[in-house]
Amino acid sequence: MQYQVLPPDGELKDIISHFWVGTWNPEYQSPNSSYYIIANSLTEITFAFESDAPRSKLLFSVVQGHTNTPNQFPVNGFYHLIGVSIYSYAISNLFNISASELNNQFISLNTFLGSEGAILTEKVALATSTKERLSAITRFFKSLIEKHWYKDKLITNAIQEIKKCNGNTKISKLASDFCISQKQFERRFKEFSGFNPKMYSRIIRFESIIRKSNSQSVLEEAAYTNGYYDQAHFIHDFKAFTGFNPSDFYKLGS
Helix, strand or coil, rough: EEEEEEEHHHHHCCCCEEEEEEEEECCCCCCCCEECCCCCCCEEEEECCCCCCCCCEEEEEEEEECCCCCCEEEEEEEEEEEEEEHHHHHHHHHHCHHHHCCCCEEEEEEHHHHHHHHHHHHHHHHHHCCCHHHHHHHHHHHHHHHHHHCHHHHHHHHHHHHCCCCCCCCHHHHHHCCCCCCHHHHHHHHHHCCCCHHHHHHHHHHHHHHCCCHHHHHHHHHHHHCCCCHHHHHHHHHHHHCCEEEEEEEEHHC
């Protein structure tokens, strides 16, 4: 699999974490007929194609909500994906819903956005290159922030602090630092992140370890340097967030 991560336009950097493109070689495997998900602090909109050819058929477009559980969904066989990963705190403002409403969701883009989703899907389907497809998605998000864009700066800053610390921070201290009661802090945090602060921190810690690791041995070393005090605790979280133990997880990649 070829995988590429691309940064968003500067105007969208507070909304979009990154774009990503994944392509599989049809000479080496059958088309992907399952969409596999692991724990993710971000919400993703994904467009799936038969291949990366310029006129390739768009098979489906979906919204994958931020999640703390792994899952698999049957889909039309694909070899090429284009996705946009959105910060969960942007969901409430852009789409006028609480971020928690998208927890663990896997729904079609048209179901989620109605006519706007259908228009975006058509524009992406008609584009003939990755660059054109990403441009169509970028224009869509720029049009959203022109209509309505407000963020809870306190909670956004708290989320960014947790990410900066790779999930290793005390929630009570964080609430105190922002001069807010812990109960109110947790309520507002869940509305804008989709999770309570403790669960969000666990997912962020897990993501920071996965990003640094390309093998099981590197993974376990990263776990100990990111706040896990024993292997049993780490294995428990890893299975909960991926559905596999580390050795089986890395066999999937190979």
